[in-house]
Amino acid sequence: MDGKLFSRASAEVIDLHRFFADWFVAARADRVHFGRFEAAMGEGLTMIAPTGQILDRKAVVDHVRASRATCDDGFAISIEDIKPGWQDGDTIVILYVEAQLRGGKHSRRQSSAVFTTSSSAPNGVQWRHLHETWLQVPEH
Template structure:
């Protein structure tokens, strides 16, 4: 057994780290301190995403949306990741399920997410996002 972290450990760390990036990137007071390249390196070239509203996005649309959302939130914006658990996996690919809870402009939302990761030596945490599917558990309050 090698001393290298498991695929599930690396994917879990990536989920947590990427959402920390989002908070820093979206909060106006911290946006200037963030390297957007970190996000781009984590997104696989053929990434696809199913947004909570059912819209299907390719990598370019996801990257463009995140880039254009820079500094769009106040200091109260927060994300927490809950209930991370492994799904199917093989030697180089894993499905990870988790719940993302957000607080934005004083309003709470929650989404169930499933993400597919593959190993990549050039990506943060050694894994890259290949597919993400999000479903509303709690639609943002009005």
């Protein structure tokens, strides 16, 4: 297990979710640059949303771009229980739980993400695949 690759990928998971916390909140959206997000999303990215929907890179980028400033100041997101999964060469799987508070409703999702190294990406890694599964569906 390459500790440096795990460290870079873990930092990317945490930093990207900090980006989301700022990008989605109207009062903070002007503090972040969308190019950071685009640089982190690798070509050929796929995402399986907690609902089971499969999204390609364009759909993910378009959705995040359109979601700018759509949350109130109470929006919060945190990463829990981050750990390495499989690794080989310049590719690693990271496992983590994403917890959100949005509109006063809590949710949690188990996530697994595949990263590859990239010298042009934030933290030196790009997202290649993301799979999210509900642990706690947002309360109604």
